[in-house]
Amino acid sequence: MTTNNPRATIREILTGWPSKSWLVLLPTLLVTLLVVYGYILWTVVVSLTSSRFFPKYDFVGIEQYAKLWKADRWQIAVDNLWIFASLFIGLSVVAGLVLAIFLDQKVRLENVIRSIYLYPMAISFIVTGIAWKWMLNPGLGIQKLVRDMGYVDFKFDWLINPKMAIYTIVLAAFWQSCGFVMAIFLAGLRGVDAELFKAARIDGAGLPRIYWSIVLPMLRPVFFSVIVILLYQALRSFDLIVSLTNGGPGFSSDLPTTFMYQYTFGRGQLAQGAASAVMITMTVIAIIVPYLYSEIRHERRNAR
Amino acid sequence: MNAATLASPMPRSAVRTDFGRLLGWAAVYFTLFVFVLFFLGPLFVMITTSLKSIEEIRLGTLIGIPRHPTIQPWIDAWSNACVGVDCTGLSPFFLNTIYLVVPATLIPTAIGALNGYALTQVNFRGQNIVYAIILFGCFTPYQAILIPLAQTLGKLGLAGTINGLILAHVVYGLPFTTMFFRNFFISVPSDLAKAARIDGAGFFQTFRYVMLPMSLPIMVVVIIWQFTSIWNDFLFGVAFTSGRNVPIMVALNNIVSSSTGERPYNIDMASAMLAALPTLLVYVFAGKYFVRGLMAGSVKG
Numbered sequence: 001m002t003t004n005n006p007r008a009t010i011r012e013i014l015t016g017w018p019s020k021s022w023l024v025l026l027p028t029l030l031v032t033l034l035v036v037y038g039y040i041l042w043t044v045v046v047s048l049t050s051s052r053f054f055p056k057y058d059f060v061g062i063e064q065y066a067k068l069w070k071a072d073r074w075q076i077a078v079d080n081l082w083i084f085a086s087l088f089i090g091l092s093v094v095a096g097l098v099l100a101i102f103l104d105q106k107v108r109l110e111n112v113i114r115s116i117y118l119y120p121m122a123i124s125f126i127v128t129g130i131a132w133k134w135m136l137n138p139g140l141g142i143q144k145l146v147r148d149m150g151y152v153d154f155k156f157d158w159l160i161n162p163k164m165a166i167y168t169i170v171l172a173a174f175w176q177s178c179g180f181v182m183a184i185f186l187a188g189l190r191g192v193d194a195e196l197f198k199a200a201r202i203d204g205a206g207l208p209r210i211y212w213s214i215v216l217p218m219l220r221p222v223f224f225s226v227i228v229i230l231l232y233q234a235l236r237s238f239d240l241i242v243s244l245t246n247g248g249p250g251f252s253s254d255l256p257t258t259f260m261y262q263y264t265f266g267r268g269q270l271a272q273g274a275a276s277a278v279m280i281t282m283t284v285i286a287i288i289v290p291y292l293y294s295e296i297r298h299e300r301r302n303a304r
Numbered sequence: 305m306n307a308a309t310l311a312s313p314m315p316r317s318a319v320r321t322d323f324g325r326l327l328g329w330a331a332v333y334f335t336l337f338v339f340v341l342f343f344l345g346p347l348f349v350m351i352t353t354s355l356k357s358i359e360e361i362r363l364g365t366l367i368g369i370p371r372h373p374t375i376q377p378w379i380d381a382w383s384n385a386c387v388g389v390d391c392t393g394l395s396p397f398f399l400n401t402i403y404l405v406v407p408a409t410l411i412p413t414a415i416g417a418l419n420g421y422a423l424t425q426v427n428f429r430g431q432n433i434v435y436a437i438i439l440f441g442c443f444t445p446y447q448a449i450l451i452p453l454a455q456t457l458g459k460l461g462l463a464g465t466i467n468g469l470i471l472a473h474v475v476y477g478l479p480f481t482t483m484f485f486r487n488f489f490i491s492v493p494s495d496l497a498k499a500a501r502i503d504g505a506g507f508f509q510t511f512r513y514v515m516l517p518m519s520l521p522i523m524v525v526v527i528i529w530q531f532t533s534i535w536n537d538f539l540f541g542v543a544f545t546s547g548r549n550v551p552i553m554v555a556l557n558n559i560v561s562s563s564t565g566e567r568p569y570n571i572d573m574a575s576a577m578l579a580a581l582p583t584l585l586v587y588v589f590a591g592k593y594f595v596r597g598l599m600a601g602s603v604k605g
Contacts (some may be wrong), residue, residue: 018428039452122587124536131346239538277447
């Protein structure tokens with residue numbers, strides 16, 4: 001083989017490293033194209049049909065979507081999602097940030113405390129749901145505990161109260177994710193230059209003021225990531241609802257994900273389930289695509 | 305410094321700051337401690353409840369220490385807790401999940417390592433697009449693929465089986481494993497691969513003898529990540545398997561929500577603890593790697 005030849009032979013191209021890279025990546029690429037993009041499209045197609053127990057490819061236009069947005073149960077699920085997402089994100093961000101700042105004050109046993117805050121992330125949502133269901137159970141749980149202490153009129157029946165059930169999900173989800181948010185903020189805080197604190201101190205600024213007007217603005221990208229991650233997590237929450245309330249009482253604590261599962265696998269309303277899945281997907285795309293775009297751009301800028 | 309300044313009383317403001325600082329420390333430790341209780345509470349209640357007899361649960365309080373601790377609930381949870389009339393306990397489902405988790409962890413990890421290497425150590429046209437296409441797979445809304453995947457598994461004759469579930473976890477694990485390895489290999493200088501090439505090493509040899517040994521830490525992270533997500537998975541399990549084939553979390557949910565007569569809360573809690581134990585142990589013994597995966601898996605796209 002001549003290395004002088006400006007044109008590589010076919011054989012050289014085929015045995016070159018770029019070809020081998022393609023060879024390695026091709027299966028994953030094709031599988032992803034099929035099971036991610038292809039399947040999402042397939043779901044879109046199903047949502048435009050009148051399928052019930054089995055897919056039936058008759059085109060009925062956007063009928064399923066019209067039906068979906070008229071359904072009370074879907075409305076409740078969507079309202080619940082926003083209640084859940086805003087409270088869950090708000091609480092996790094505030095508590096996670098405060099805990100991170102406190103832990104960053106050179107406290108004793110920092111490692112132990114951090115591990116305790118983070119361990120819920122290693123537990124499945126099903127287990128979390130079961131634990132909280134037991135504690136929130138009015139007959140034997142926290143309500144009884146407080147009543148036994150003498151507060152006979154104490155009432156904590158969120159789990160069986162249709163108006164409050166969604167807040168039990170907020171509570172359990174917060175319990176699971178708060179430590180994780182703390183860890184992300186802590187990593188961000190550790191990236192802040194210690195010299196900065198010294199300089200601000202010399203200028204006579206107090207700690208709260210340093211955090212509020214110097215450190216927090218520097219953490220803006222971290223806030224952005226945390227909120228996107230939590231929003232995404234709220235959108236896909238499913239297991240926790242199943243094990244904690246199973247959407248009940250009635251369907252008062254349904255979320256779009258549990259709605260989708262119920263209609264698709266429980267009621268044999270395939271097309272309606274698909275339409276709800278498409279709504280979820282569109283929301284995810286609206287959040288994730290700009291996020292990935294900004295991340296990749298950021299990475300390129302750093303690479304330069 | 306002269307005697308006059310030493311003798312003068314401490315300025316008022318200094319006293320206030322000292323007091324304020326003390327108060328600040330107290331507030332910091334108090335808050336941290338309250339949250340320690342908040343996070344440990346459910347675990348404590350689960351463990352104590354799982355060691356009580358059902359009478360003691362009914363008569364005692366939620367946070368009481370078991371007066372006559374018994375491991376009977378754990379034995380029942382393992383070998384004879386019931387789902388409907390099927391009283392096998394968690395053990396067969398525990399084994400199901402081990403049978404599931406080994407291939408569903410190792411296959412995507414191996415492929416992901418190769419992918420990450422190919423995406424970073426070799427330059428070829430279209431590289432970034434290929435990565436972007438795979439990367440988006442990490443954010444697949446699983447609701448949008450449940451119906452087609454169920455159809456496909458049906459066509460393949462894998463409906464309701466563990467092998468079908470393995471396939472599902474393998475294909476949806478690939479974007480994550482690829483992303484982890486790609487983000488690791490991108491920081492490895494490309495001179496290394498070039499040097500190996502000049503020394504006559506081939507594409508796969510360079511991977512095997514230069515890159516793979518180097519990627520050991522990230523491999524541990526990926527294996528732990530994949531293991532934890534599969535062990536804790538519920539959605540795929542409940543959608544694609546049924547009956548005796550379900551993985552542990554589905555079985556756990558079935559045991560806890562099968563309502564015949566009075567709820568055996570102690571057995572429920574013991575079952576939950578048994579199901580949570582493997583991932584908790586991973587957290588205790590390899591917490592560093594677990595946390596690293598957690599951060600890399602969600603913070604970085």
